Amino acid sequence: MQISPRVTYPTSTEVDFVIVGSGAAGGVMAKELSTRGFSVVVLEQGPRIDPARFEHDEFKYLFHNGISNPSPVSWRKTEQEEARVGGGELLYARLVGGSSVHFTANFWRLHEIDFHERSRLGGIPGADLQDWPISYADLEPYYTKVEWEVGVSGEPGPFDPPRSRPYPLPPMPNKSAGVLFERGARKLGLNPQSAPVAILSRPFNGRNACQHCGYCMQFGCEYGAKSSSLAAMIPVAEATGRCEIRPNSYARKVELDARGRAVGVIYFDAERREQLQRAKAVVLCANGAETPRLLLMSKSNRFPDGLANSSGRVGKTLMFNVGAGAMGRFEHPLNEYRSIQVTRLSHDFYDSDPKRGFYGGGGIDARFQRYPITWALGGLADTAPQWGSEYKRMVGEYFNRSMLLAGHTTSLPVPQNSISLDPKAKDAWGLPAIRVTYNDHPDDIRISQFLLDRSMEILDAAGAQEKWVDYPAETATFTAHLLGTCRMGKDPKTSVIDPDHRTHDVRNLFLCDGSSMVTSGRGQPTMTIMALAFRAGERIAGLAGRGEI
Amino acid sequence: MSDQVTRRAFLAAAGAAGAAWLAADPDLVHAALAHARRTVAAPPPYRFAVLTPAQADGLEAVAMRIIPSDGTPGAREAGVIHFIDQALASFARDQKDPLIAGLDDLNARTRAKWPEAASFAALAPERQDELLRAIEKTPFFGTMRTGTVMGMFSNPSYGGNRDQAGWKLLGFQAHGIYQPPFGYYDAEARKGG
Numbered sequence: 001m002q003i004s005p006r007v008t009y010p011t012s013t014e015v016d017f018v019i020v021g022s023g024a025a026g027g028v029m030a031k032e033l034s035t036r037g038f039s040v041v042v043l044e045q046g047p048r049i050d051p052a053r054f055e056h057d058e059f060k061y062l063f064h065n066g067i068s069n070p071s072p073v074s075w076r077k078t079e080q081e082e083a084r085v086g087g088g089e090l091l092y093a094r095l096v097g098g099s100s101v102h103f104t105a106n107f108w109r110l111h112e113i114d115f116h117e118r119s120r121l122g123g124i125p126g127a128d129l130q131d132w133p134i135s136y137a138d139l140e141p142y143y144t145k146v147e148w149e150v151g152v153s154g155e156p157g158p159f160d161p162p163r164s165r166p167y168p169l170p171p172m173p174n175k176s177a178g179v180l181f182e183r184g185a186r187k188l189g190l191n192p193q194s195a196p197v198a199i200l201s202r203p204f205n206g207r208n209a210c211q212h213c214g215y216c217m218q219f220g221c222e223y224g225a226k227s228s229s230l231a232a233m234i235p236v237a238e239a240t241g242r243c244e245i246r247p248n249s250y251a252r253k254v255e256l257d258a259r260g261r262a263v264g265v266i267y268f269d270a271e272r273r274e275q276l277q278r279a280k281a282v283v284l285c286a287n288g289a290e291t292p293r294l295l296l297m298s299k300s301n302r303f304p305d306g307l308a309n310s311s312g313r314v315g316k317t318l319m320f321n322v323g324a325g326a327m328g329r330f331e332h333p334l335n336e337y338r339s340i341q342v343t344r345l346s347h348d349f350y351d352s353d354p355k356r357g358f359y360g361g362g363g364i365d366a367r368f369q370r371y372p373i374t375w376a377l378g379g380l381a382d383t384a385p386q387w388g389s390e391y392k393r394m395v396g397e398y399f400n401r402s403m404l405l406a407g408h409t410t411s412l413p414v415p416q417n418s419i420s421l422d423p424k425a426k427d428a429w430g431l432p433a434i435r436v437t438y439n440d441h442p443d444d445i446r447i448s449q450f451l452l453d454r455s456m457e458i459l460d461a462a463g464a465q466e467k468w469v470d471y472p473a474e475t476a477t478f479t480a481h482l483l484g485t486c487r488m489g490k491d492p493k494t495s496v497i498d499p500d501h502r503t504h505d506v507r508n509l510f511l512c513d514g515s516s517m518v519t520s521g522r523g524q525p526t527m528t529i530m531a532l533a534f535r536a537g538e539r540i541a542g543l544a545g546r547g548e549i
Numbered sequence: 550m551s552d553q554v555t556r557r558a559f560l561a562a563a564g565a566a567g568a569a570w571l572a573a574d575p576d577l578v579h580a581a582l583a584h585a586r587r588t589v590a591a592p593p594p595y596r597f598a599v600l601t602p603a604q605a606d607g608l609e610a611v612a613m614r615i616i617p618s619d620g621t622p623g624a625r626e627a628g629v630i631h632f633i634d635q636a637l638a639s640f641a642r643d644q645k646d647p648l649i650a651g652l653d654d655l656n657a658r659t660r661a662k663w664p665e666a667a668s669f670a671a672l673a674p675e676r677q678d679e680l681l682r683a684i685e686k687t688p689f690f691g692t693m694r695t696g697t698v699m700g701m702f703s704n705p706s707y708g709g710n711r712d713q714a715g716w717k718l719l720g721f722q723a724h725g726i727y728q729p730p731f732g733y734y735d736a737e738a739r740k741g742g
Contacts, residue, residue, distance in 0.1 A: 372716060375719070
């Protein structure tokens with residue numbers, strides 16, 4: 001990448017676009033708008049960290065918010081309860097590049113069915129399942145764009161939706177967990193496939209290939225081989241000379257003028273002074289929790305219930321993707337702590353099947369995702385000794401001989417599941433803390449249990465000497481997948497944004513991130529979030545070019 | 550979902566048992582890290598930051614039953630007590646008093662049961678285990694287990710995991726770069742097995 005002086009804009013200068021968030025969506029949006037000639041300021045909550053300074057420090061990154069958001073979140077299962085801080089946790093990164101820096105890099109496309117399952121299956125009691133206003137065919141060119149612009153390794157699988165171009169990079173080398181998973185799954189007549197990942201199996205676009213260090217999940221890649229926004233998109237945006245990434249900028253309100261048009265974003269700078277960045281249009285890419293929070297904090301006389309919330313749907317139909325996990329222990333060392341987390345998966349159970357008696361589908365992948373501390377704290381079965389000589393022996397002997405089969409499932413859009421503002425708890429800036437209300441639809445739990453049962457069968461068929469439930473099928477109190485809270489739709493009464501990602505209520509305000517998703521898919525939403533951002537960037541640029549913003 | 554496992558780890562650390570070892574402020578972790586580097590680099594005898602020698606002996610005795618030194622290095626050889634001392638001096642400083650109170654309680658239980666014993670640390674391992682089994686559901690024991698595990702398996706720069714004793718127990722190597730094959734089964738598959 002050519003080094004060019006980074007542009008900076010005074011806040012008083014009205015730029016074409018101010019984007020809130022520099023993650024999977026924000027990074028792509030910044031690149032798409034700036035390379036099309038627009039001036040862009042990106043406000044990022046967190047600091048800018050040079051990838052060379054990313055650390056392999058489990059204690060700091062997993063237990064002390066090394067690069068993740070430490071703000072308090074309150075949690076409750078139902079609207080009747082009072083939410084409690086510490087009752088559950090949201091995990092997202094806070095740095096330039098956002099959660100695309102620390103994600104595990106599993107990179108599934110949605111399938112065609114994810115876009116029109118309501119039409120195929122009809123309504124589901126207790127949920128507000130809807131079709132997307134766009135189809136898989138509409139999004140396919142942008143999935144391909146993601147693969148070729150950010151860099152994805154993989155090969156087509158038997159259940160994959162149609163693709164217009166091959167993967168740019170071959171799959172990552174298989175690991176022992178993948179070999180054993182294939183062995184077990186094939187014995188059962190299943191069809192395992194290579195896992196597509198946003199990690200470079202070969203050098204690509206001037207970036208390094210993966211060095212197999214093993215620190216993907218919840219860590220930043222110091223080699224630049226993980227295809228984060230930080231590694232793949234932001235350098236391109238900055239090289240235009242038109243895009244400023246402004247770290248340590250904590251957005252608190254989208255400001256409107258008397259006519260109800262957005263004039264910019266009010267934020268706290270690194271010294272916690274309030275600033276207003278003026279812009280012709282505002283794009284929120286802050287994630288499925290922070291985007292609705294910012295809208296709900298942006299109340300005004302015109303929008304007493306929160307900005308762009310005339311439908312009352314801002315923050316509603318929160319979806320996570322759920323799933324349960326089965327661990328198996330094998331005779332010989334797998335050494336799964338090396339290299340990427342996942343190399344093989346099965347999509348045999350992707351589609352919902354009415355014969356099962358409940359809604360839902362998903363995937364199973366073979367992985368290991370515990371680092372030394374998290375392994376020793378909770379890796380063994382609950383029934384195993386948790387201290388003493390036998391504990392010590394098992395912790396040592398099982399570490400390199402164990403693998404996990406993880407289920408990844410649908411999460412139904414339940415209207416009561418939501419992101420809202422906590423009436424009491426505050427963050428470090430004195431702003432209302434995020435309040436999560438979440439209770440999985442019973443069918444979410446059923447599909448999780450179904451995949452857990454299949455995982456146990458696969459472990460047996462693969463020759464596991466011992467197996468146990470790593471985490472059960474139960475309602476979630478933790479997630480990194482924040483989806484569906486500002487749904488896309490054609491009807492302004494039941495959705496927040498239109499198919500161009502423009503809010504129904506404010507002509508020059510756009511939203512694009514996990515909040516835009518109408519259904520949850522079956523897990524691994526980042527690929528879809530990036531594809532949506534490529535598509536939205538193109539459409540927003542088109543609207544701006546035609547003077548339609 | 551890929552992160553469910555983290556949830557379990559988080560709950561293990563964040564529940565009543567382990568809140569002591571979490572700090573929301575990474576700056577405090579930096580401070581602990583810097584301090585640990587200095588003390589580990591300093592020549593012996595090691596000076597504890599906040600623990601008295603008797604307190605350190607008592608807490609270390611508990612840690613040694615959680616990860617004993619039985620043929621291979623345990624919590625003692627890994628220097629877990631130094632990690633705990635550093636934590637109580639920095640990000641977990643509000644947990645010092647509850648932990649010391651828990652140790653006092655353990656010593657009181659010791660004297661009540663074996664009046665001739667000087668302290669918990671002075672008991673034979675079997676007697677120590679007997680007492681610990683009676684309190685293994687308490688916040689004190691949970692905090693000690695979490696702290697011992699973290700001291701055993703965190704980066705050695707935090708003062709524990711000396712000579713990578715914890716990582717050697719697991720067979721975990723911190724090379725940072727690997728090439729396939731990574732394990733037995735993928736090696737076997739490559740050979741056409």
